[in-house]
């Protein structure tokens with residue numbers, strides 16, 4: 001926190017006294033003023049709600065698909081063998097490269113944004129769920145078999161809790177990625193949300209406003225991560241999560 | 248009356264696609280109801296494999312030339328884990344559920360079978376039997392190795408099994424804890440009348456605990472000797488280990504395993 005204040009102070013001094021003569025670089029004080037205007041009289045709140053909504057919805061859908069598919073692939077060696085090569089290839093393509101394709105197919109729309117967010121968000125969840133399930137100690141699986149648990153019981157009582165730390169890592173990576181993709185989609189495709197606000201500010205030659213949106217997106221990322229952490233804490237025992245949020 | 252019957256058992260291990268290795272061939276023995284039988288043999292001989300077959304976790308080899316291969320528990324062919332059989336795993340660290348408390352681990356086999364109140368009674372009873380009644384709410388990782396193995400034993404006992412299969416359960420414990428747990432197991436064995444099949448590579452332990460010691464040897468392995476232990480019960484660490492019956496049985500097992508010098 002102190003470091004941030006120091007950086008802002010130095011930045012302010014550099015810009016004020018034209019030591020760093022960079023065109024269109026606003027001083028922190030200007031950004032603060034712009035932020036105040038945008039929050040109380042402008043579009044920031046509406047745009048923020050849009051981006052949060054799309055990110056959360058897309059991430060939720062991606063997580064359900066990712067965990068479900070991950071359980072299936074992690075538990076069935078046959079399904080794993082048949083699909084892993086094609087997954088590896090598909091996964092290697094950065095989701096951002098699908099932006100033009102999504103734009104062509106879905107046009108400038110909410111659908112385009114959601115599809116992109118969901119597609120990108122599935123991967124980390126899927127890969128980490130598969131990894132988590134496949135690394136469960138064979139003894140633990142035998143415990144379930146010995147107790148003659150049904151498949152749903154085994155998944156609920158043994159597989160999911162055992163894989164949970166790994167799944168939560170996936171959910172967390174997925175959430176960050178979903179936010180990135182939502183903002184990118186808003187910048188080039190769906191004309192709403194923080195990403196679009198950023199582009200608008202640039203087009204209007206309002207650098208201070210642009211930085212307001214940059215900071216808003218950053219703070220949103222921090223807030224989403226903190227929210228996820230709190231939720232995970234509430235639902236999982238402390239020891240299972242120790243290393244999940246360490247990084 | 249025989250509880251477990253095993254006739255000409257053949258078992259292979261190996262991955263589904265990789266090379267299979269015949270580990271057990273022609274293993275035949277019986278275990279009577281309420282009997283305590285130990286299975287001994289050198290490392291890698293196939294003790295765990297045999298116990299997993301008895302537990303219904305490992306299928307006997309199907310392509311037997313003699314088709315009389317048979318494993319039965321209380322007069323029914325073993326296909327999958329039989330009702331009334333509990334297994335205590337060698338490695339307690341990976342067989343307890345670390346996200347559940349001690350009591351909830353012990354409760355696991357009872358869920359969906361008994362009412363909440365009945366489950367509480369059984370859990371308390373099982374934890375008392377292993378001397379852990381006061382660690383009801385502890386998490387497994389807060390306990391010592393010996394205590395964790397007791398929790399596993401309590402979990403196996405909670406369903407009041409007819410037969411208890413144990414795979415080197417005290418192998419990783421220090422000598423004092425081991426002696427302690429051996430006596431506790433004998434007490435439980437006497438009190439419950441459970442049949443026990445106990446795998447170990449500790450000769451003293453096998454003789455101290457068992458009515459009979461079976462020795463597994465060869466590759467593929469079969470039962471090469473069967474040594475009865477005549478020491479009377481109840482047994483105590485000090486007296487039993489000095490009794491002539493104990494010494495005679497120990498001598499016999501030594502002879503079988505290491506040959507006569």
Ligand SMILES: Nc1ncnc2c1ncn2[C@@H]1O[C@H](COP(=O)(O)OP(=O)(O)OP(=O)(O)O)[C@@H](O)[C@H]1O
Pocket residue numbers: 260261262268270288289290291292293294295296297448
């Ligand atoms: N999954 C597996 N794949 C290939 N070989 C295996 C597998 N499991 C066991 N084996 C082999 O089968 C043989 C018997 O193994 P098993 O675990 O039954 O021995 P054990 O008598 O229990 O040994 P220990 O006393 O060390 O526990 C060993 O030689 C081992 O190498």
Ligand SMILES: [Mg+2]
Pocket residue numbers: 294295296337414415
């Ligand atoms: Mg073994």
